[in-house]
Amino acid sequence: MNIIFSLLTIAVLIVLAVLGAGTIKLDFLFGIIFPYAAVSVFIVGIISRVIKWAKSPVPFHIPTVAGQQKSLPWIKSSKLESPSSTPGVIGRMALEILLFRSLFRNTKSGLIDGQKLVYGSSKYLWLGAILFHWSLLVIFLRHFRLFMQPVPSFVLMLQNIDGFFQIGVPELYVTDILITAALLYLIYRRLADAKLRYISLASDYFPLFLILSIAATGILMRYFYRIDILKIKEFAVGLFSFHPSVPQGIGILFYIHLFLVCVLVSYFPFSKLLHMAGIFLTPTRNLANNSRMKRHVNPWNRPVRVHTYDEYEDEFRDKMEDSGLPVEKSNSLERN
């Protein structure tokens, strides 16, 4: 059901774009209003979400460590898996954010003969995830050749690397292949693995299908239905420099692509895609394992009821004295 709901949503969105931009010619709405609105929603949405997160304090110092602590000088500590200092934490976070360190640890468990548990290394999720995310970033950055004139040099460099194999005209970008393959794999594993099928919500399939549709329309425009790149650039530069003008005769494929991007961008702050921002703030990863070295302060540390020593001794004084335990206030004089 969840997967059908997601697919249907995508279909409705595409129909909306075809009808809106194609049939009723709402070029201004689809070409100018939606992109600006989407980006505004994105920026305001993400900022307000991050503010919301930041407003909740981190009351306790709860890193999950994955390596040897720094204790005695002759025991080698694990500086990245159990960092005790800020540079170590930055290293750990960088590994997590750039290379998906924790996913790389992934294993797959199995039960043999109903008795023996076995664990094998399982890197496919890591591979699919890393190919997808890095390709997405490269593709996003590559698009700046459309937004900016002159094209920034890092974009040209990226383009050259991405088109390294120089296959076909226009030359094939490796990331186009990789992102499609990775997305297909990420969808496949949600369907093929019974556990994942069980946990997957519509909001898990939807972004995958959405991004896949965006990639597909992009690929169609570049390699199959060659569209007028100059017109698109004129339009994009206009948007980017806040002098927008409604593009003429670009074709419906472009509007579908653009509309789906708008949907993605505005969906972002209300969805699990927030993990992009949240990963920076997760207290089990971004704190150093120096809990006993440095006091962590809880801003709302609140008073609780305690059973004081005096109350304790009052209750047990006689028994303590009888058994020869020292006490603060002796009863023995009165009792004698």
Place this chain on the structure above:
Amino acid sequence: MSESKLKPEELAGNIKYEPKEKDWLDPSVEFKHGVFNYSGIPKNVEYLQQPNPRKWQPTDKDWQLPENWKQIILEGLRDRLHRFRSLQIFMDICVRCGACADKCHFFLGSGDPKNMPVLRAELLRSVYRNDFTLASKLFGKFSGSRELTVDVIKEWFYYFFQCTQCRRCSVFCPYGIDTAEITLLVRELLNLIGINIDWIITPVANSFRTGNHLGIQPHGFKDSIDFAVDELEQITGIKVDAPINKKGAEILFITPSADYFGTPHYYTLLGYLALFHEIGLDYTWSSYASEGGNFGSFISHDLMKSLNAKIYAEAKRLGVKWILGGECGHMWRVIHQYMDTLNGPADFLEVPVSPVTGTRFENTRSTKMVHICEFTADLIKNNKIKLDKSRNDHRKITFHDSCNPARALGLIEEPRYIIKNVCNNFFEMPENTIKEQTFCCGSGSGLGTDENFEMRMRGGLPRANAVKFVKEKHGVNFLGCICAIDKATLPPLIDYWVGGVDVGGVHELVGNALIMNGEKERTTDLRGEPFSE
């Protein structure tokens, strides 16, 4: 008195990791005997001034919740979202990638899909989405939202008391989402409407009143320690001194109460006593703070604080310089990650310095509490104690990393260094089951009851399986650990799944190997078992 009649083959035989297609949003649980814990008894709930004390059991149809229970839970959730960034973030950013799914020992031992950490969290997240986000308003059920109902509450009780807060899933999560944090907060919420379990409530009440989980009063505590001193004298011929509540001692020693009341913990206690005597440590026990463990940490941050407060208070009253802590798991999570924040600053103490080696424990300079394994490893490294490894030759030893020392402290090499210096036969279990990837005993966080026997055996399956592996491969017959709950619950677990492997503490092994000045000729280990020829 086990409630489970299932034989190991039967229990393991029906585990499947392929959940049937059924909507998990439907909250249905069945409280079969053997897989849940009994409720907190009203007397102790009342003593702790916790809400809604009453007689009830999870098998009852009516849980006698307060009339406005729903409002209490939702307001409690809102309040916690504002107070805990962890919770707010963990509610928002999970992508359900499933990396955690088969990392949980309860999932591996039961195959119940709601024991996948991701779904355990979704049980709460679905309510969060429903009442705190826009998504549910736009997409309804497709957003994975659901209404908070009494059945959801029952499901929470079932599954959040089927998590031992071991944090293994958090190691594998790309965002470090920590189910222990979610579990603790949900248990806190449930406790607001009077839902809790007796194996937590009663130890907390006892600890509050008498200083320890078992409710042992000061004279009983003294008797236990005195008895251990006598027993150690019989084994070694040396009468050691074990001062209690001694003002002006240099060090306060805190250890879980099971050490002086439970077996095999007791042999570790003998090990401590022998070691402290041998190095001439100026230390004291405390009857007021006669518990290192903190079952409060299994149910609420406030109760955790309330019990933990005794340690610093007692250190201050007795005027010690610093604190030494014995072998325990969750105790050390609380000491390492919470104590200083909750009840510090400990500015009346000094940065711990070993009186024997002069080593300054810089890693504890704020909290001022040293782990016994750090302390002993330093003694051995500096050749301050004489050890005869061969006295442990009758043991083929493996080491179970307890969850909290491994994943909260990163205390991984210290116990290994000690073990390797006190025995000749040490074998590691497979790498996916030790160190930061260690598997829980299956009975932590207050779930170690007889009535919960089947679920404990299920949860402990991955650990037992790894023990079985080294038993068959290397003939391992001793499972070392540094956690009181392990020492209590691994023996029945190993008996059930493996058999023929004893469980004991690292300092029991130290006590076996320790050559004491003036000792009589030793023929047995601390258990009274003869050394091998």
